[in-house]
Amino acid sequence: MHNxxxxxxSKGLAAGSFSSVELTQHFLTRIAQQDPALNSFIxxxxxxxxxxxxxxxxxxxxxxxxxxxxxxxxxKDIFCTQGVKTSCGSKMLDNFxxxxxxxxxxxxxxxxxxxxxxxxxxxFAMGSSNESSYxxxxxxxxxxxxxxxxxxxxxxxxxxxxxxxxxxxxxTGGSIRQPAALCGVTGLKPTYGRVSRYGMIAFASSxxxxxxxxxxxxDAAMMLNVMASYDDKDSTxxxxxxxxxxxxxxxxxxxxxxxxxxxxxxxxLNANMQQQVENAVKELEKLGANIKEITxxxxxxSVPAYYVIAPAECSANLSRFDGVRYxxxxxxxxxxxxxxxxxxxxxxxxxxxRRIMVGAYALSAGYYDxxxxxxxxxxxxxxxxxxxxxxxxxxxxxxxxxxxAFGFNSKGDDPVKMYLxxxxxxxxxxxxxxxxxxxxxxxxxLPVGLQLIGNYFDEARLLNVSHQFQQATDWHTKTPKGFx
Amino acid sequence: xxxxxxxxxxxxxxxxxQISDEQLxxxxxxxxxxxxxxxxxxxxxxxxxxxxAHPMDAVQRLRPDHITxxxxxxxxxxxxxxxxxxxxxxxxxxx
Numbered sequence: 001m002h003n004x005x006x007x008x009x010s011k012g013l014a015a016g017s018f019s020s021v022e023l024t025q026h027f028l029t030r031i032a033q034q035d036p037a038l039n040s041f042i043x044x045x046x047x048x049x050x051x052x053x054x055x056x057x058x059x060x061x062x063x064x065x066x067x068x069x070x071x072x073x074x075x076k077d078i079f080c081t082q083g084v085k086t087s088c089g090s091k092m093l094d095n096f097x098x099x100x101x102x103x104x105x106x107x108x109x110x111x112x113x114x115x116x117x118x119x120x121x122x123x124f125a126m127g128s129s130n131e132s133s134y135x136x137x138x139x140x141x142x143x144x145x146x147x148x149x150x151x152x153x154x155x156x157x158x159x160x161x162x163x164x165x166x167x168x169x170x171x172t173g174g175s176i177r178q179p180a181a182l183c184g185v186t187g188l189k190p191t192y193g194r195v196s197r198y199g200m201i202a203f204a205s206s207x208x209x210x211x212x213x214x215x216x217x218x219d220a221a222m223m224l225n226v227m228a229s230y231d232d233k234d235s236t237x238x239x240x241x242x243x244x245x246x247x248x249x250x251x252x253x254x255x256x257x258x259x260x261x262x263x264x265x266x267x268x269l270n271a272n273m274q275q276q277v278e279n280a281v282k283e284l285e286k287l288g289a290n291i292k293e294i295t296x297x298x299x300x301x302s303v304p305a306y307y308v309i310a311p312a313e314c315s316a317n318l319s320r321f322d323g324v325r326y327x328x329x330x331x332x333x334x335x336x337x338x339x340x341x342x343x344x345x346x347x348x349x350x351x352x353x354r355r356i357m358v359g360a361y362a363l364s365a366g367y368y369d370x371x372x373x374x375x376x377x378x379x380x381x382x383x384x385x386x387x388x389x390x391x392x393x394x395x396x397x398x399x400x401x402x403x404x405a406f407g408f409n410s411k412g413d414d415p416v417k418m419y420l421x422x423x424x425x426x427x428x429x430x431x432x433x434x435x436x437x438x439x440x441x442x443x444x445x446l447p448v449g450l451q452l453i454g455n456y457f458d459e460a461r462l463l464n465v466s467h468q469f470q471q472a473t474d475w476h477t478k479t480p481k482g483f484x
Numbered sequence: 485x486x487x488x489x490x491x492x493x494x495x496x497x498x499x500x501x502q503i504s505d506e507q508l509x510x511x512x513x514x515x516x517x518x519x520x521x522x523x524x525x526x527x528x529x530x531x532x533x534x535x536x537a538h539p540m541d542a543v544q545r546l547r548p549d550h551i552t553x554x555x556x557x558x559x560x561x562x563x564x565x566x567x568x569x570x571x572x573x574x575x576x577x578x579x
Contacts, residue, residue, distance in 0.1 A: 099559040192539045206538060235545050236538070304524040315499060322500075324572050329565035335575050337500075345502040353501055354511065357492070358518050360499040371522065376535030378528050383536060416517045432539020456540065 001026050002162040003479075006219040009165060010067045013060055020060070020070030024053035024114050027072045031116065031163050034483065038139045040148075040158040042077045043085050044117035052114045059112050068226055069112035074167040076155050077118035078125055079105050079210070080199040084115075088201045089123040089133040089151075092321050092328045092347030102199025103231045104168060104210050111226055116164050120154030123349045124318065125175055125203045127151050128421040129411070132351045137408060140183060141480035142446055146405040149179030155213045156183035161483040166214040166223055170200060172207045173306055174400075174425025177437035180213055181400035181449020184439045184478055186466065187213045188220050191457050192432035193238035195224075196231035204313035205236070207306075207429045216476055217438065217466035221245035224459060240457065248460045249467040254288030256465065257393045263299035264398030268423050276441030276448040277399045280469070284397065287468055294393060296385040301378050302427035303419055308362050308375035309430070314352075315359030321347060354415060383431040390455045395465060399424055400437040400449030428453050436462045439475035447478065486516035 001023060004012065012018055028046055035041050049072065056070030080086050080098035082105075087093045101109065108115065122132040130138040130153030138153040140146040141161040148157040152169035156179035159167055169176040171189035180187025188211045195210040202208060212223030228242045260281065265274055285291055323329040323343025330346055333339035348356070362371035389396060401421060411417040428435040433453055440450025450469075454462045470476050492512040496503045503511055557570060566573035 095563075097563055099556065099563065193542070232547065236542065238540065238542070298528070301525060301528055304522045307518060308522055308525070319500075323565065324574055325560070326563045326565075333575050336577050339575055340500045341502050344500050348501070353499075353503075354514055354518070356499045356501065357495045357511070357515060358522075361487075361491075361495045361515065361519070362522075364495070364498060371525075373535050374525050374528075374530060375522075376537060377530035377533040378525055380533050380536035381528060381530070383539065414517055415514055416521050419518075419521065 002030055004165070005216050006071055006165045006214060006222050009071055013070045014065065020053040020056040020114060021050060023070065024049050024072050024116070027116055027164060034161060034163060038141060038157050038161055039136050040120055040138050040154040040161065040163060041074070041117045042087055042089070042120050042135050042154070045084060045115055048084065049114050049116050056112045056114060066111045067222060068108065070114060072114045072116050072164060073108070074116050074119050074155065074158055074164040075105060076121055076152055076167065076169050078121060078170050078201045079168055080201070081105050081115065081118065084118065086118065086201070087134070088125070089121040089135060090347065090349065090352070091134045094134065094328065096327055098199070100199060103196035103229065103233060104200065104227050107226050107229055113226070119158055119167055122151035122153065123352050124201070124314070125151040125170055125172055126314070126351050126355055128174065128178055128418050130154065130179070131408065132349055134349060140405050141483050142184065142405060145407050147182065147408055149182035149401070149405065151175040152213060153179045156180050156185055156187065159183070159185045159213050159215060160480060162479070166212060166219055168210060168227065169213045170208060170210045171429065172203050172310060173429050174422040176211050176213060177400050177425050177435055177449065177451060178422060180437040181447065182405040184447030184475070185213055185215055186217055186220050186438050186476060187211065188224065188436045188459065188462065189428065189434060190224065190228065190459050191434045193236055194434070194457065194459065195227045196229060196234040196237050198231055198233035202317040204310040205317060206313060207310060217463050217470055218246065218249055221249060221463045224463070243460055245460050245463050248464050251464050252288065253284070253465050253468050256289040256395060258284060258289045258291050259294035259389055259393035259396045260291060261294050261296040261299065261389070261396060261398055263296050264424055268402045269399055270403060272443045273399055273403060273448060276443060277450060280440035280450045281397060283469060283472055284465070287472060292393065294389045294396070296389060296427065298378065298381045298385050299423070299427055302382055302430055303423055305375040305378040305382065305430060306426045307358065307419060308371045309379065311355040311359035312362045312372050313359070315356045315363065318352070318356055351415065379430045382427050386431045386433060395461065396453040398451050400451040404443050404446035404448055424451060432456070434459050434462055436466055438466045438469060439478065441475060442478065447475070487512060487519065
């Protein structure tokens with residue numbers, strides 16, 4: 001059952017081939033058996049999941065089911081789930097039981113989907129390797145010494161290992177696409193404003209966006225159908241109809257104009273990766289797409305701009321963690337200042353502290369213009385590059401990450417080395433565009449991610465092209481050894 | 485650009501974080517490396533470029549001034565570290 005896609009499981013439930021309780025129990029058992037080696041879950045909701053599955057079976061029997069009724073899935077532990085611990089991978093929120101649901105969580109509940117648990121992640125979504133979680137690192141199912149990517153490493157690893165058919169995730173600088181690439185699964189970061197951020201714990205508010213991780217583009221489309229919604233509670237949510245993303249999956253891509261940014265095939269990319277991406281592009285050509293070279297001249301500046309904007313917004317957002325209203329509080333504070341300082345010092349890990357400090361510096365008196373304002377200007381230059389490119393092409397394609405999955409501790413002690421992992425994904429967040437990563441090849445039995453970037457609100461096209469690619473190739477069906 | 489230990493200490497104070505003497509050297513080095521990366525921005529010609537705060541240049545929406553939320557004080561305070569009679573407790577601020 002665990003090798004079936006969400007689309008297949010949905011048909012199986014409707015046909016009565018198995019019940020949601022059976023299906024849910026199957027995945028819970030699998031998590032209990034396999035997850036100790038991976039650490040992809042922070043919380044497993046055994047009792048709640050089985051109760052929800054029972055309710056879903058009743059709904060299916062009564063004929064009032066939706067495609068998601070009774071389907072097990074998992075939430076990244078950044079989405080607030082009422083009554084279920086939501087830690088954001090941090091000691092700061094180790095004791096946090098949200099009194100409300102995020103809009104994304106609520107959307108899935110309304111469909112009768114069954115939440116298996118909450119997946120591990122880099123602390124406050126800050127990281128590209130899932131090594132910064134308070135709950136320990138996540139292991140990539142493709143190799144016990146390899147990182148799953150980050151920050152949604154738990155979601156990507158759990159989907160790759162067939163511990164859940166699909167999982168929610170979030171992406172601020174590549175946190176859906178990069179782990180999807182490193183774990184060989186399909187991930188989509190929607191346009192900024194497409195998915196509500198209400199109840200999704202904030203890291204960098206002008207960049208954060210929730211999206212799906214699944215095994216196929218079809219499943220990602222089914223997830224986005226639920227995740228995307230207009231929401232009064234998120235003032236940056238864009239009021240725009242949500243199409244049925246599954247209805248255009250089978251469109252032909254004949255005549256589609258695809259641009260390859262020459263900056264994405266630069267020194268950052270090794271020859272093997274380049275070869276794999278070129279092979280994948282040839283497949284798209286066979287499906288009728290026209291390929292041309294384009295340029296995104298400010299790509300190099302995306303990482304520096306991001307490391308001003310994201311830390312600045314993070315330092316503002318994370319100032320709410322003060323040990324007063326919820327979250328970690330230090331023992332025996334001697335005064336209010338001590339309460340604030342010690343609660344934060346004990347509650348946050350090293351990477352989070354680094355980013356808060358960079359942000360506090362960039363926003364401090366005398367430096368605002370040189371850093372934050374300058375970065376916001378460069379951000380517009382990056383957006384303008386994309387706008388010019390989309391005058392010429394319908395879609396941009398390139399690698400998701402510079403290399404396949406790398407080893408634990410391999411980036412050494414210098415945080416900047418880790419930051420450069422996101423060179424191909426960050427510009428999409430700065431521009432607010434939708435981006436997707438799908439399995440596009442293999443190097444030494446490790447998955448290679450192919451990245452697709454669309455124009456604003458072009459998620460349907462990304463999913464369509466990805467689905468057509470997956471009809472013609474079988475990279476997305478590869479299963480890590482031991483998880484078949 | 486590189487920053488000095490005193491700068492790192494000052495930033496930590498602004499951010500309400502304590503950095504021990506042993507950690508201070510490492511964090512000063514880390515922040516200097518990150519700021520060196522960020523310094524690449526100086527190379528960009530941004531004359532007459534409007535800073536971009538929102539990808540679609542959207543502005544904050546206003547909602548009608550109607551009551552939509554009910555009182556959830558009890559639920560919210562249940563997860564607080566210390567409360568009394570509906571108030572959040574912190575160490576004494578005024579002598």
